[in-house]
Amino acid sequence: MAKDIKALIKGYEKFRKQYFKNPASIFEDLVRLGQRPKILMIACSDSRIDPAIVMGCQPGDLFVIRNVANLVPPYEEDQSYHGTSAALQFGVCSLGIRHVILFGHTQCGGIQALLEQTPETCEQKGFIAKWMELAKPAYDTVLKLHSQETLHKRMTLCGQYSLINSLKNLETFPWIKERIEKRKVLLHAWNFDLEKGVLESFDRKSQRFREVRLEKNFEDLYDAPY
Template sequence: MEEAIKKLLHGFRSFRENYFAGDSELFEQLKHGQRPKALVIACSDSRVDPALLTACDPGDIFVIRNIANLVPPYEPDSRHHGVSAAIEYAVNCLKVEHVIILGHSDCGGIHALMERTADRPAGEFLEAWLDLAEPAKQAVCRQLQTSSDTTRHRACEEASLVLMLENLLSFPWVREKVERGRLKLHAWYFHIATGRLFGFDRQSNEFHVLTEAEN
């Protein structure tokens, strides 16, 4: 058996020992259903696991993961909308109280967005998917024309998060719950190199440190 699979199975055994050994009160509750308080929309990046980063137990958060943690706008048509369906389920069925869009530094999806050109598309499926964040790219390129690629990439990672908040509000039932105070939206940015977590503040229109890394 390959080492990668062995590691996963060993991890599952540890999971069983931690959560199922003896009488597990947590899974006694979870076998009857889930009641997460938050939906986290995160990147598929293997370094940014929402449950691991927030030390959550099973059942604490409902998670959607995709390339570059993008949220499509509300489009009520007959096409397949996996992300929209999951948002609808979390908000209307599970009645989560918070939606957190979790982005991160060194995002491969945002890098592909920033580097793609008409002659060099991002990929067969990535190209159309990354169109969701194209307005963020255009804004950053206008505002930071003379800045370094590193600066512009980070700015796009953050700008895309703010854009996705606006896309969330295009869903009528999301907007309604936000306006009634029953749902709160958050944009968080995890900086991998420093271990810092930033949150977007609408009043200042900036990201501020939510928690520092402990050295």
């Protein structure tokens, strides 16, 4: 058991040497000025996919929210505990985030559980199934249009439809909608293919996912008002 932790401690020592024993460390500014990220990412808890690693980011670059299947709930004014919504509010309203990026991936266990209706086995029954209800519109679309596809293909499609559904849910937050209208915030839906190692972005004009790359019309694609 302890050897699982050993690798973490080695990693921590390397991190400390790189960022805290160097006088010009970026942490000097991050401590003095506080965090000022321009990008908020909503990613899955999946251990294989860390947006900061995929995008080559440094500490302070990304404000990251992670949950099962990178879902966004709709805006709800009730007295429940809304972890994702609270983090969204802090990022958008207090930090002045410019881009909210949904960061999905293929082979998502949450999406697979939704498609297979996998019974939950641990004692705390109900948390995952309840949470995955947020992706029900994506599930319904796949059932209606793609029921003959393999599970692998249905998982990929369901993940993509779920991203589009989460984009819609993001727009139900009044302080996000207001900033979209004033062009202060832009929304994006990205999906990482774990098998191909390819990152795709949803293009609202063509209603398709296309590979993210620094192409000629890069500004048109990523400055487009959503």
